[in-house]
Amino acid sequence: MRLRSLFLMAVLGATAFAQARANETLTVYTHPSFAAEWGPGPAVKAAFEQQCDCTLQYVVLDSGGDILQRLRLEGASSQADVVLGLDTATMETARQTGLLAPHQVSLAALELPVAWRDELFVPYDWGYFAFVYDTEQLPNPPTSLDELIGAPDDLKIIIQDPRTSTPGLGLLLWMRSVYGDQAGEKWQALKSKILTTTKSWSDGYFSLFMNGEAPMILSYSTSPAYHMAIDKTDRYQAAAFEEGHYLQVEVAALVASSRHKALARRFLAFMLTPEFQREIPLKNVMYPAIDLGDELPDVFDRLIQPSQTLYLDPATVAEHRKAWLEEWLEAMSR
Amino acid sequence: MPQAPFRHPAWLIGPGLAAAGILLVMTVAGLAALFWQAPLPALAELWQQPYLRRVLTFTLWQATLSTLLSLAVGLAVAMALARRAVFPGRGLLLRLMELSLVLPTIVAVSGLIGVFGRQGWLTRLADGWLPGWNLYGLGGILLAHVFFNAPLAGRLLLQALESVPAPRRRIASQLGLRGRWLWLALDWPAIRRVLPGITALVFTLCFTSFAIIMTLGGGPASTTLEVAIYQSLRFEFDFGRAALLAVVQLALCGLLWLLLVRRAPTRGLAPDRRLPEPIRRPDQGGLRALRDRALLLVFSLFLVMPLAAVLIRGLPGLTGMFLQGGAPLATLWHATLRSFAIALPAGLMSVLAALCLLALGNRGGRYLAPLSPLTTAIPLMVPPIVLGTGLFLLLRPSLGDAAQGMALVALINGLMALPFVAQLLRGPLNSLDAASLRQADQLGLLGWYRWRWLYWPKLKQPLALALAYGIALSLGDFGVIALFGAPQEPTLPVLLFQQLGSYRTEQASGTALWLGLMLLLVFLSLGRLGQPKAGRPATTLSTTRVHHA
Numbered sequence: 001m002r003l004r005s006l007f008l009m010a011v012l013g014a015t016a017f018a019q020a021r022a023n024e025t026l027t028v029y030t031h032p033s034f035a036a037e038w039g040p041g042p043a044v045k046a047a048f049e050q051q052c053d054c055t056l057q058y059v060v061l062d063s064g065g066d067i068l069q070r071l072r073l074e075g076a077s078s079q080a081d082v083v084l085g086l087d088t089a090t091m092e093t094a095r096q097t098g099l100l101a102p103h104q105v106s107l108a109a110l111e112l113p114v115a116w117r118d119e120l121f122v123p124y125d126w127g128y129f130a131f132v133y134d135t136e137q138l139p140n141p142p143t144s145l146d147e148l149i150g151a152p153d154d155l156k157i158i159i160q161d162p163r164t165s166t167p168g169l170g171l172l173l174w175m176r177s178v179y180g181d182q183a184g185e186k187w188q189a190l191k192s193k194i195l196t197t198t199k200s201w202s203d204g205y206f207s208l209f210m211n212g213e214a215p216m217i218l219s220y221s222t223s224p225a226y227h228m229a230i231d232k233t234d235r236y237q238a239a240a241f242e243e244g245h246y247l248q249v250e251v252a253a254l255v256a257s258s259r260h261k262a263l264a265r266r267f268l269a270f271m272l273t274p275e276f277q278r279e280i281p282l283k284n285v286m287y288p289a290i291d292l293g294d295e296l297p298d299v300f301d302r303l304i305q306p307s308q309t310l311y312l313d314p315a316t317v318a319e320h321r322k323a324w325l326e327e328w329l330e331a332m333s334r
Numbered sequence: 335m336p337q338a339p340f341r342h343p344a345w346l347i348g349p350g351l352a353a354a355g356i357l358l359v360m361t362v363a364g365l366a367a368l369f370w371q372a373p374l375p376a377l378a379e380l381w382q383q384p385y386l387r388r389v390l391t392f393t394l395w396q397a398t399l400s401t402l403l404s405l406a407v408g409l410a411v412a413m414a415l416a417r418r419a420v421f422p423g424r425g426l427l428l429r430l431m432e433l434s435l436v437l438p439t440i441v442a443v444s445g446l447i448g449v450f451g452r453q454g455w456l457t458r459l460a461d462g463w464l465p466g467w468n469l470y471g472l473g474g475i476l477l478a479h480v481f482f483n484a485p486l487a488g489r490l491l492l493q494a495l496e497s498v499p500a501p502r503r504r505i506a507s508q509l510g511l512r513g514r515w516l517w518l519a520l521d522w523p524a525i526r527r528v529l530p531g532i533t534a535l536v537f538t539l540c541f542t543s544f545a546i547i548m549t550l551g552g553g554p555a556s557t558t559l560e561v562a563i564y565q566s567l568r569f570e571f572d573f574g575r576a577a578l579l580a581v582v583q584l585a586l587c588g589l590l591w592l593l594l595v596r597r598a599p600t601r602g603l604a605p606d607r608r609l610p611e612p613i614r615r616p617d618q619g620g621l622r623a624l625r626d627r628a629l630l631l632v633f634s635l636f637l638v639m640p641l642a643a644v645l646i647r648g649l650p651g652l653t654g655m656f657l658q659g660g661a662p663l664a665t666l667w668h669a670t671l672r673s674f675a676i677a678l679p680a681g682l683m684s685v686l687a688a689l690c691l692l693a694l695g696n697r698g699g700r701y702l703a704p705l706s707p708l709t710t711a712i713p714l715m716v717p718p719i720v721l722g723t724g725l726f727l728l729l730r731p732s733l734g735d736a737a738q739g740m741a742l743v744a745l746i747n748g749l750m751a752l753p754f755v756a757q758l759l760r761g762p763l764n765s766l767d768a769a770s771l772r773q774a775d776q777l778g779l780l781g782w783y784r785w786r787w788l789y790w791p792k793l794k795q796p797l798a799l800a801l802a803y804g805i806a807l808s809l810g811d812f813g814v815i816a817l818f819g820a821p822q823e824p825t826l827p828v829l830l831f832q833q834l835g836s837y838r839t840e841q842a843s844g845t846a847l848w849l850g851l852m853l854l855l856v857f858l859s860l861g862r863l864g865q866p867k868a869g870r871p872a873t874t875l876s877t878t879r880v881h882h883a
Contacts, residue, residue: 032824032835033835033836036824036833037665037832038836039832039836065568066568069568093571156452164565164569191553194552194553196470196550196552196553197552197553197554198549199544199545199549201835202440202834202835203549206839207440207443207549208447208549210839211447211448213453214452231837326385329554332554333557
């Protein structure tokens with residue numbers, strides 16, 4: 001009897017997936033933090049559908065890497081009209097697939113720490129990588145990468161693996177842009193402070209950092225904004241480093257095989273309007289890509305302002321990434 | 335007597351052969367699709383990379399240690415549980431043992447860290463008593479692997495111990511056998527049948543372990559082959575290398591399975607009859623009883639503490655969701671329904687496929703029978719990400735809407751559960767004694783009736799447990815569904831990861847707890863379903879019944 005009612009539930013659940021479709025449908029491949037119920041996705045969908053007489057449909061893949069992977073696997077037969085959720089670390093590989101088309105969108109409204117003139121990729125938000133620390137456990141955090149590397153071994157940090165995680169790769173590039181060819185030695189010196197290297201940001205943040213296992217974790221300079229605005233706590237703050245912070249820009253692009261190119265371009269242009277951008281700061285916990293003026297939540301004024309923006313050209317990163325990864329691996333497993 | 339349905343011998347081989355064929359074709363096609371996409375890297379060149387050699391050595395080393403430890407703990411616990419057949423909370427302990435394996439890794443690991451981590455309860459309690467204890471490193475990996483696998487091994491071994499025929503146990507009891515003699519007469523013959531399979535299962539699980547190794551391993555010095563495969567596929571898009579590494583992994587684990595499991599299954603010797611009164615094991619009293627109690631207590635604490643950490647951490651989030659109601663609760667509820675919509679068919683399918691494959695193993699003869707242990711193990715040995723990517727390449731043009739995607743997810747989840755389900759059913763299915771089988775043959779008990787009157791009474795309980803594992807494994811799965819692109823509506827694990835990925839720690843803890851409760855519910859309800867009704871002996875093959883049939 002119990003089994004039968006469970007089975008009934010299963011059937012009911014399955015039919016719930018069938019949904020009606022109307023007029024033109026724009027398919028956007030994206031990742032969970034954008035499309036989640038509390039992410040910017042739902043509000044963006046509602047706002048865009050109001051003005052486009054179309055249906056906006058998200059296909060949710062695990063991460064930026066997976067979006068790219070899926071695009072490559074599907075090639076010219078892809079359902080995607082727009083990919084949203086690639087970043088500066090993956091965009092060069094995406095460019096090389098030849099599966100993307102020029103966006104033809106005016107980038108005049110952009111407000112980024114670096115000049116942006118890319119004909120394929122439209123930025124929709126950005127942020128700095130930073131170490132977030134627990135002020136209760138660590139009242140005086142290091143003030144520079146150098147100080148962190150030279151700190152006593154009982155200061156423990158949590159980082160992510162550059163082979164499997166975006167911030168992990170961000171730290172690799174951060175170290176590289178500060179120390180150049182000395183990065184390998186510096187990694188070796190940093191090694192004794194690393195409590196562990198997790199697969200993903202979530203593994204580290206949820207299982208370790210929020211459990212109080214280590215007072216510092218590699219994250220974003222914008223992370224405290226969430227804790228301050230939503231959790232209503234000032235306990236977690238980002239440490240400002242004198243050498244500057246490495247920049248991440250999240251981008252979207254038009255898929256060349258799209259059959260709704262005009263609509264897709266309209267969406268990319270819509271991305272740079274306040275209707276889209278006002279959802280970014282607290283729902284994606286990143287900086288908006290345009291100047292929001294007063295609409296930028298107050299907590300963003302309390303975030304660290306890096307003295308210098310570190311940023312390596314994506315083409316350079318793509319060229320050297322493998323060698324730099326091996327350098328890291330060599331330093332860390334010695 | 336009318337002709338029994340399904341009495342033709344082909345019914346014992348055909349479905350299993352089809353299932354084995356599907357599995358083999360899927361594996362080969364999945365790998366071939368990857369090789370076909372990319373040029374084949376030279377094996378020799380791969381071998382010369384010191385990094386990969388190190389990875390392989392470490393993988394083998396930690397997997398061997400983890401397996402030995404898990405089996406030792408599992409065996410000790412199973413023996414203690416067999417000796418103490420009745421004590422308050424025994425049923426709950428069994429359910430918790432079943433639960434530990436199916437919890438999503440990230441949840442269990444966060445529980446383990448809450449207990450054994452630098453700031454964990456136990457670490458703080460034992461402050462100074464355990465100099466040099468550090469969770470991060472080989473110690474943490476072993477601890478987590480024992481947490482996941484010792485209960486599994488213990489559960490499977492206990493099932494084998496409890497399947498010893500009652501008359502045999504009565505004789506041992508009447509003879510007053512103790513110590514080594516009791517072990518040789520009763521326990522070892524029962525364990526010997528399932529031990530190779532359990533060893534291979536646990537070893538493969540530890541060999542392919544991924545997130546645990548990375549989170550608790552401390553750094554890239556502790557890396558398994560699975561990480562290298564993931565890296566090649568996701569970050570370097572090097573399909574050829576990924577497929578080649580997957581083949582190396584498949585070859586190593588497959589060899590082990592063949593070596594360990596290939597032997598012909600030994601049949602039970604004495605006919606089993608259920609006896610009205612419980613049989614006391616002769617080694618129940620005295621010092622041994624004290625030792626068993628202590629061991630079970632420590633083991634229960636080892637299991638319960640991390641789960642309690644998950645409970646305590648999740649309670650505020652979950653009660654918050656239920657008290658506030660509204661959108662978050664609706665999301666949770668829908669995610670739960672969606673998860674069950676995938677997990678129930680997946681569980682049923684894995685049990686059905688396992689039965690077919692096991693029948694093939696028993697009746698397939700010299701050439702076809704070895705297919706059975708190999709194919710039931712394949713889903714563990716080939717990383718789902720490799721299989722999934724390969725299949726995606728093949729199915730690409732025809733992969734349609736979300737419902738089809740869900741069906742595919744259910745199918746692959748069912749396959750992923752196959753190794754566990756098959757392991758749970760293999761022992762009981764093969765433990766029928768020759769006398770009963772001969773008797774059934776003489777009575778012409780074939781086809782459906784043979785299944786109904788000979789196997790079903792003995793298999794009811796194992797089947798319920800196997801179904802519970804099948805459903806629960808699929809319910810807790812994140813890997814497969816993430817691979818095929820979840821639709822906007824998440825399942826429970828996808829919801830959990832969405833919350834984790836966007837700072838919603840409290841809600842995520844609540845969702846994790848809810849998922850844990852759902853998994854427990856599956857084991858509790860099916861555990862009850864499989865139990866013989868109290869008050870009367872379970873239906874077994876007895877001569878009178880057969881005449882009626």
